[in-house]
Amino acid sequence: MTQTPSPDLLATAGGKAARRLLPILIALLFVNYLDRVNVGFAAPHMNPDLGMTATAYGLGVALFFVGYVVLEVPSNYLLYRVGARRWLARIAVTWGLAAAAHALVTGAGSFAAMRVLLGIAEAGLLPGILFYLTLWFSGPQRVAVLGVYYVAVPLSTALGGPVSNWLIHHGTSTFGIEGWRFMFAVEGLAAVVLGLVVLRALPSTPREATWLTPQEREALERSGPAREAGEHRSFLAALRSPVTIRLAGIFFLLTFPMFAISFFLPLVTAALPRGDNANALSLVTFVPFTLGAIACWVWSRRSRTRGLRPWRFAAPAVLAGLAVLICSYAGDSFPLLMLGVSITAIGIYAAIPIFWSIAGESLTGAAAAAGLALINTVGSLGGFAAGYFTGWLRDLSGGYQAPFTAMAVCLILSGLLALTTSASHREPVTPISPP
Secondary structure, rough: OOOOOOOHHHHHHHHHHHHHHHHHHHHHHHHHHHHHHHHEEEEHHHHHOOOHHHHHOOOOOOOHHHHHHHHHHHHHHHHHHHOOHHHHHHHHHHHHHHHHHHOOOOOOOHHHHHHHHHHHHHHHHHHHHHHHOOOOOOOOHHHHHHHHHHHHHHHHHHHHHHHHHHHHHHHHHHHHHHHHHHHHHHHHHHHHHHHHHHHHOOOOOHHOOOOOOHHHHHHHHHOOOOOOOOOOOHHHHHOOOOOHHHHHHHHHHHHHHHHHHHHHHOOOOOOOOOOOOOOHHHHHHHHHHHHHHHHHHHHHHHHHHOOOOHHHHHHHHHHOOOOOOOOHHHOOHHHHHHHHHHHHHHHHHHHHHHHHHHHHHHHOOOHHHHHHHHHHHHHHHHHHHHHHHHHHHHHHHHOOOHHHHHHHEEEEEEHHHOOOOOOOOOOOOOOOOOO
């Protein structure tokens, strides 16, 4: 009979893994989301230069998710087969090149083509990393790790906004080209550099980690979720699971408003009376999403010490939905817009790590690779809807009140639907040492 690894040994091994792996994975997620949403920072300058309407811009943004959706599950299957190190490095290098190539767009057609290419190159990254984490951290540890890891998403907007705006405003004076082209090139090439770092420094499994002792490697291998008994035993079974389908629906309703705000907030701010002030745009991205990063960490910390329950996702999701309604009635009030976006960011980013913790506990082994990929794929359809539908509603209604109302409905529904699910882990969990 196989002996269960001691908790102390697992805690030590998990702490080492967190300190070694999380800085690289957080950097990947940060640059990935920045390269996905920096088009929003470019839009106030790029759209007039290229003669694009809000609908054309929204369609181009939405088309990113076409290739992404089609290739998400196959990409995660290949990661499962060939190993995380090589596959994640491949994704980072190809998405970085595609992101940098946005500097070459000349109109709505080439912009749409580049967005499709970026989605194809990037497919599989997030679910691949989520599956990768299941190989290293057991259920009690995973909640703690996800809370730290997912802070990178709101920070990519909070810090990426000022950085992107600086690149845009200084690109012309440095190289004599449009600043938004310079921004795309610099931020895309950052992903290429990260891909090379991943290829050199990221072990695919605990067995390859030379910085672990043999006892620690064995402990992680024997206790990893990939080896735990679970409801789903095969890749295809996970795709048909009612649990996976329900979670995918919840995530769709969450990602629609998340991406809509990321893609269109700069345009909303630019339409305000003071919207031509670059400091206003930096402020409306930095403050709300910094608060979102703090909420992400604090709420996941409370959840990992007091147990995972559906209401821990539902409460911040519904709060975010109610806050979006503030944005819909902000009118020309910059302070009211700032208040609404801040509370919305707090709610959305507090909910995300709780969602992925619950999803990760529901699937194991190959089923985790398949199920997490499918959930993220359906969530990506929310990104598609956010891009096209938000732009279409804006042009149809002549303002952003209707799009904000649609976002509110989605967030509230996601929270209510989560209350009909049962969390697989209801017991308090023990945090690992912080990375």
